[in-house]
Amino acid sequence: MALRLIYNVGRRHEKERVYRHMEPEYDDNEFRDRFRFTKNSLQFITDLIEPNLCRPTLRSHAIPAFTQVQLALRYFASGSPMRVIGDTMGYHISSVSRAVRDVSSALCNISQDLFQWPETQQQKNKIRDGFYDVAHFPGVVGTIDGTHVRIQAPSGDNEYAFVNRKGFHSINVQGVCDHTGKFLNVVANWPGSCHDSFIFKTSNLGRYMETRHRGYDMDGVLLGDSGYPCKRYIVTPYLRPNSESQVRYNKAHVKTRAIVERCFGWWKRRFNILHGEIRTKPEKAVKIITACAVLHNIALKLREQMEDDNQEVNDVPVVRNHVDERRQVREHITRTYFS
DSSP states (O other), X not given: OHHHHHHXXXXXXXXOOOOOOOOOOOOHHHHHHXXXXXXXXXXXXXXXXXXXXXXXXXXXXXXXXXXXXXXXXXXXHHOOOHHHHHHHHTOOHHHHHHHHHHXXXXXXXXXXXXXXXXXXXXXXXXXXXXXXXXXXXXXXXXXXXXXXXXXXXXXXXXXXXXXXXXXSBEXXXXXXXXXXXXXXXXXXXXXXXXXXXXXXXHSHHHHHHHHHOOOHHHHOEEEOOTTSOOOSSEEOOOSSOOSHHHHHHHHHHHHHHHHHHHXXXXXXXXXXXXXXXXXXOHHHHXXXXXXXXXXXXXXXXXXXXXXXXXXXXXXXXXXXXXXXXXXXXHHHHHHHHOO
């Protein structure tokens, strides 16, 4: 009897758990505005990663995988604090945090299936033809650049390493895209102080191109800005063109390479978390960035609406300090196609 009395008293003082419902039903346009995907597309994403989201639990109110994806996508799309996401959608901030963590990790786990470097000659020729149609620049299999994603200042002794040349803390993200704006390669593992050329040199793609590139005719070239060294597999603009052919080369180079800049613009506008400041530890921010890149490719695959950024492209190459070597491929392209 005493034990039952103690138990009942404890029950009276126990805070009742309240499970609120999700937001009201939205029409297709409202849904897409909030999650950046249609309902069918969100279900497609859930089906891809659901095995990594379902955890064994004895709780009777485990959050369904579809809802976890909704919580994460609302966070990615809005860039709002997790507490605001939770208050809006009826979940505690801890639930939102776990959903963002688990969905990000699950998307990172399938990134190798979404970031695929062209291996066959047919794949390479298709990309080459697509780039050639832009400005008649031949042999291009990808355009490469770096972009900074702002993060909150991390704690620890290496905080200074995340401060980029513009003076704020960031992750420097390397992206390589094809003619459609699809990511072929993404590296989001380096702090903001690292230079683009260093990130490429130490990346798997950089090592692959250095050791396995079979030449311009077979494997094509990457287009990079003047922050990269000019090599047999990556060509850069002339810093000081001294002939009409070099001027025409530069114009075609800039117009073609602008695709990766527009790709970054589409990516960051779709996921506003990349425009603001990711207020997590760097390790978690890296996964969020990679997850958003995976979602970008999924959006292209599912033909989700993509607004153009109407970005103006500067025809004058940016001059940066670098070591320029192996310019033969660039000279060959200039003489053959732009003379």
